[in-house]
Amino acid sequence: MTNYTDMWEKLNLDLKAHDSLMQVLGKFYGDIYLSQQGRLKGAEYLDFVLSEVHGLRVQELQDAKAQGRKIVGTFCVFVPEELTLAADAVQVGLCSGADAGTELAETLVPRNTCALIKSFMGFKLARLCPYIESCDLLVGETTCDGKKKAYEQLAEMAPIHIMEVPQKKDDHDRVLWKTEVLRYKQVIEKLTGKTITADKLKTAIKTVNAKRRALQRLNRLRAAEPAPISGRDVLLVNQISFYDDPVRFTAKINELCDEIEARIKQGQGVAPKGTPRLMLSGCPMAVPNWKLPYIIESSGAVIVSEESCIGSRNTRDLVDESTDTLEGMLDAIADRYLRIDCATFTPNTERLDNIVQLAKESKADGVIHYGLLFCQPYAHEFFKVDKALKDAGIPMLSIETDYSMEDVGQLKTRVEAFVEMLK
């Protein structure tokens, strides 16, 4: 294994704390991922990427920087990767899935803040995330109150641009959002010193759409009975989609899908036919937040879909490719991102339709609604999701938790009871 200590030192990480984190992560990954039976050969890619999560990929970012490319870090699915790529920059999602630097984070954000926000603040403050330290620019967005206000604190520590996401989806919201898309274009052009041309943007749109298509294909294949891939592995695929090179990632996921197709033809799966199939719905699960998926899949169920930002919310919609003008493509980008059914919009009824549709398409026997403690938008929508699923005759269990391991036993008991009921 390559030694990345020099690189981490140059990035000013807290080496000792970072070593401990990597050790915990490695053990956690081994327990949750490598212990799986009947895994696909293509999962080797996932294992490799994860084993190099703070290594090779971060080295690639340094190499890109050495070649004059810029690195843009994001926290949310609203930042158009198409524009970042068209300006020849690299876009990476930032560390936010583990308890790290929580005490430090709580000196800048309230205790009653969701674990995801505390995590990215903690990673920065405790100098544990090589991605954020590699970034030339962070791009935040006005989605929930928690993130919006936390970015104000982050702005004191790193250069950050904030995209304003409107709160409704009326015509004048579209106008505001289009302005924000254009503004981001200016910001990224200024950062990179490169002009986004129609040709470059067309290529970037195709690159990002290809990534989404590969993930859509994966999601379609999972609908097979028995389930050909574990939910844990697909979650990992979605997580990796945020930081690996998009072209390589797409190729690897399509290879994985080829293998899954062969497996389906042979009637093989990761769990016996008749295993209760569950859909996850709600808050995003960032690397290495695998707690609940592991609990579910070690309780006799298999996860067949994720209605989440690190899941189908990020891959459902493509950017329209039918236009060739720069203006037309910018419009298509604005339209595509405004279709995201984030709980911070009001109203957000399309999410209810999408949930019921995805549950049916993925042949889910039940849904687990996942809320991060203190995430208000998804906690509020829980009541509506509950009703929509009841109306559709689909059972639901609501779980609210954070990144700690203290409630694992209690959650397992609840999940097991829910799975038992579905049998």
Next chain:
Amino acid sequence: MTNYTDMWEKLNLDLKAHDSLMQVLGKFYGDIYLSQQGRLKGAEYLDFVLSEVHGLRVQELQDAKAQGRKIVGTFCVFVPEELTLAADAVQVGLCSGADAGTELAETLVPRNTCALIKSFMGFKLARLCPYIESCDLLVGETTCDGKKKAYEQLAEMAPIHIMEVPQKKDDHDRVLWKTEVLRYKQVIEKLTGKTITADKLKTAIKTVNAKRRALQRLNRLRAAEPAPISGRDVLLVNQISFYDDPVRFTAKINELCDEIEARIKQGQGVAPKGTPRLMLSGCPMAVPNWKLPYIIESSGAVIVSEESCIGSRNTRDLVDESTDTLEGMLDAIADRYLRIDCATFTPNTERLDNIVQLAKESKADGVIHYGLLFCQPYAHEFFKVDKALKDAGIPMLSIETDYSMEDVGQLKTRVEAFVEMLK
């Protein structure tokens, strides 16, 4: 005392529960307000209005309705009362300051929601608020996540229009907000069947500005040493400003101010010279949320300013009166409301300046930052307020609480220690 039972019955209140609430409120008011020493004669107006809080004023609303006027209920300082009045409608702030129907509220909004939101949901669900039951239209706004999403539930129970407040204050946010102001104008014109003319709007702007000027005058007078009026009484004035008739209210507050001026000339106050002077800053305190002010003023301090929506945030800025065209006045309204330094904006640095300025103007010895538990925007800004006040050399105590009485003892201990430190 007039018997309003018939009216309350017609409004479909839960009479039994409402009677209990009124009894508790009456006792609470007696303990907190009528027990005060050296009160102004003008406080009789406050006592009368409060004693008739669900009575005479609600009867006036019924009379207005009988004359064909419409009643608009609001939850926030972003709804332009100028437009409501110019359409000959009545605008009232709605009940949200007491634990009422909490269990019912928690069937529609998360447990981890601030007390103010749970309160207005609970008042509606438990049929305890004659104001909301008198409304022809509710007007909500996209400020915090909690309210934004709670209004979706409220929309199932009553007609509601949502104004989208932008999250930043750039040029294109102003465009969006202006559109929202125009849209509200359309909505209120449609509701009332009346056209808002330049003349009517001019009059309405003067009416609302006069109310703000009376409150500004009151705030200026309070800067006297010794403090000529208690913070409790001024909070009540601010609370009443949201639902009493604006012309009557303005006249009464100016009378109160005349009396205060006389008192100042005689060197009289409600507390001895040298009594520690405190400013409240943070979340709004709706009727009858008098818990913390009572604790403070029974701990040897006097409150001299409220940096809050039910306080100076709502009265600091006037609508520019220098224009006579309808379009110009609508612009002036849009501008005035976008100056509000609500914590849901990002960034919101002007609030820090306003806090320091108000603390100095009101000659506050210290500040108590008041957060409603689970109110994320103000909890986040606490960190910045803390720093701004430290930089200005003004001591601060942070209190986070809800509407329950369970923590009164603990809060009193903390407030007393803070006051002691200021002596």
